[in-house]
Amino acid sequence: QVQLVESGGGLVQPGGSLRLSCTTSGGLLNWYTVAWFRQAPGKEREAVSCISSGGGSTNYGDSVKGRFTISRDRAKNTVYLQMDSLKAEDTAIYYCAAGFDGPGTINLQSTEFGFWGQGTQVTVSS
Numbered sequence: 001q002v003q004l005v006e007s008g009g010g011l012v013q014p015g016g017s018l019r020l021s022c023t024t025s026g027g028l029l030n031w032y033t034v035a036w037f038r039q040a041p042g043k044e045r046e047a048v049s050c051i052s053s054g055g056g057s058t059n060y061g062d063s064v065k066g067r068f069t070i071s072r073d074r075a076k077n078t079v080y081l082q083m084d085s086l087k088a089e090d091t092a093i094y095y096c097a098a099g100f101d102g103p104g105t106i107n108l109q110s111t112e113f114g115f116w117g118q119g120t121q122v123t124v125s126s
Helices: none
Strands: 003-007 010-012 018-026 033-039 046-051 058-060 068-073 078-083 092-099 120-124
Touching: 003 092, 018 033, 018 092, 018 120, 046 068, 046 078, 058 068
Parallel strands: 010 120
Antiparallel strands: 003 018, 018 078, 033 046, 033 092, 046 058, 068 078, 092 120
16 A cells, blocks of 8 residues: 655745655555646646656646656655745645556546545745
């Protein structure tokens, strides 16, 4: 059983940066494509980014392209989401998810991800 744990959320001013981390309390994250999704109050869940198990493929949602960077450290069994140039509209709960490599996961189809974390709050406000 893969139990995902997110960390790194918080309050940041517009234009600032945060780095989210996703690791596991059980299981090996390195076997999976890992993605970040987010959900703001009253809005639908939105795909943010994903990275394949080997790290060779990544994908980003249109709203974060050029501002967010996903990476993974296989030695630390951790996936990171570096968020720069943050905007108020980035405010949401950010969820880490894991799924098997394939066209569904690399295209950020949420139904293809079988494991989900509890989420970490990111608030962008002055």
